[in-house]
Amino acid sequence: MKAIEDQIANKYKHGFVTDIDSDTLPPGLNEDVIRHISRIKNEPQFLLDFRLKAFAHWKTLPKPDWAKLNIEPIDYQAISYYSAPKIDENAPKSLDEVDPKLLETYDKLGIPLHERARLAGVAVDAVFDSVSVATTFKDTLHKAGVIFGSFSEAAQNYPELIEEYLGTVVPIEDNFFAALNSAVFTDGSFVYIPKGVRCPMELSTYFRINAANTGQFERTLIIADEGSHVSYLEGCTAPMRDENQLHAAVVELVAQKDAEIKYSTVQNWYPGDENGVGGIYNFVTKRGDCRGDRSKISWTQVETGSAITWKYPSCLLKGDDSVGEFYSVAVTNNYQQADTGTKMIHIGKNTKSTIIAKGISAGKSNSSYRGLVKILPSAENARNYSQCDSLLMGSTCGAHTFPYIEAKNPTAKIEHEATTSKVSDDQLFYCRQRGISEEDAVNMIVNGFCKSVFQELPMEFAVEAQALLAVSLEGAVG
Amino acid sequence: MLEIKNLQASIENNKILNGINLSIKAGEVHAIMGPNGSGKSTLASVLAGRTEYEITGGSVTFNGKDLFDLEIEERAREGLFLAFQYPQEIPGVNNVYLLKAAVNAVRKHRGQDEFDAYDFLSLVKEKVKFMEMDEKFLHRGVNEGFSGGEKKRNEILQMLMLEPQLAVLDETDSGLDIDALKVVSKGVNAMRSEERGILMVTHYQRLLDYIKPDFVHVLVNGKIVKSGDHTLALELEAKGYDWLLDAEAA
């Protein structure tokens, strides 16, 4: 076997730019820009107030500095905060009204906007840069009473729901990027599942970053009312670019009594080339609030993209007997840096959390896992199980695990396991001696490593995740 | 089908194989015996293509092809099978999944259609039964948490599915209790045929009570110092290896 390090190369399949006119604000951030965004979107007053309050707070915050990440300072005044595909006065009402070039882009990405066989049964709310352009399967969902659409639309049609829930899980003061997002978010998805309703299909959103130098600031809000159930899929791809692009999304989930939310992400943003040039900066605040008793929120994520990822999907386990889960596969290659993990905050009695984190590092990449398990004094009989496994490919990459545990109630039971392994020459030799090519053998071994996470993904997503893993690690072992 | 001529190999500048000559024809069963550290596993690994070893001299042809021109997986697809002394664990990869990928890779190479899922599964189940294994082993991770004996049975199961031209068995008897030894031997004997060659590497002669070889070779310090028929194994059992070590040193 040739030296592993020799062979590290990466191909990014989705690197192309759609040539359409964008309605883009000049770079820079001030109150006027925020008012402008709010005006374009014809927002209710409370939303503008929310934004301005967030902006005022953001200005007081120092720029973040993370020990493990090596980040060029970001110039927030060099970013444009709004970009929309040029369309007529009104957003398209159906696919026929959508710019054919845009549809072509989706086509290349393999996004099933129409009822295509592959993802039949999945409703897609596609976000192209900052504006939602199309939504499918609305009828079926409408009959079930499910609200699923763009955030801007919801702000028009269901302002009372937004006002009630927005910022209640991730307050504007939460962190630097959450404050920034709250000030300038452009669009995102909104989901409301009424009491007792089991959402009749998986909900899906594909994000895509297109116009150069536009930050993406999605805002997603998912509310599962009492006894309801929803599974939501988020997937991302981005075109190739030389400038680093900032992405700072906020996702808020609320699960009321007996409700369950399953949130799955397959993330494939452009990670930069093999020299570490370009790629997306991804700073995301994702948090789920298990507000009611016996509620459950589970995060499953497969991360292969971004130059820099900073992301900790978290659960606030407030309701008694509520359950939080985090299943994650993070792949880094070349010069990628990932700092991910989760936070499980146990507040209610008998709350339970499970963390399974798998990190795969290749090339000169670095990944850090940080897990915080916090048991508050009120959390009688809380339980946590954490397992963090790292797989190294080659000798120039690194993986670091930082479990933080704060137990303030003596009845807490916390278990933590961590392993680091390598794709070994012996395993590869064994597979190849059985006639399996080296590339297939690597995929097989890596997929085996990720199995306990992949089996949490919805079926069709699991297949995509495996394919994505194969692409991201192409040539990582030679 | 296998011609080994004056084969020499070293690892980290230590010469391990010092000129091995061995010819195996279809239908023959050969046993290589020798003390620990004499180079038996090295020979098996070099044949299978482990790249840690440097070939410093000699040649090996397999069905007329220069073995050293072929990649590891190409040798396997051409029909060379190695039952490992220490089979690898591959966590999370279904045993049956690996088996299917392996069988289909070999079939593809032979110009045969890939097995469909149903045919494949019924064949595997038949072989699993023959090896007196529990079907649940199919759905566990490859060798993951298997006992020593279960790993060896699993190696033979793979061999039965892959139907190799030449099977090299490295210490397949080690670590087996008598019942497991019988089952493993049954598997190997089922593979004996006019078209197939078998090379068994073993430290003890007890395996040869169950699988009677046509030829027995004694490997000492990386060299075959004596060859004979199966009675040579009995002689070794009685006298040990020391007399041969002395002969070699002399």
Ligand SMILES: Nc1ncnc2c1ncn2[C@@H]1O[C@H](COP(=O)(O)OP(=O)(O)O)[C@@H](O)[C@H]1O
């Ligand atoms: N990786 C290695 N580095 C150095 N010496 C090795 C290595 N592998 C095997 N050897 C040596 O090669 C010799 C033969 O080993 P092996 O072929 O495993 O013997 P056997 O299978 O007959 O017991 C031994 O002396 C062993 O120590």
Ligand SMILES: [Mg+2]
């Ligand atoms: Mg040996």
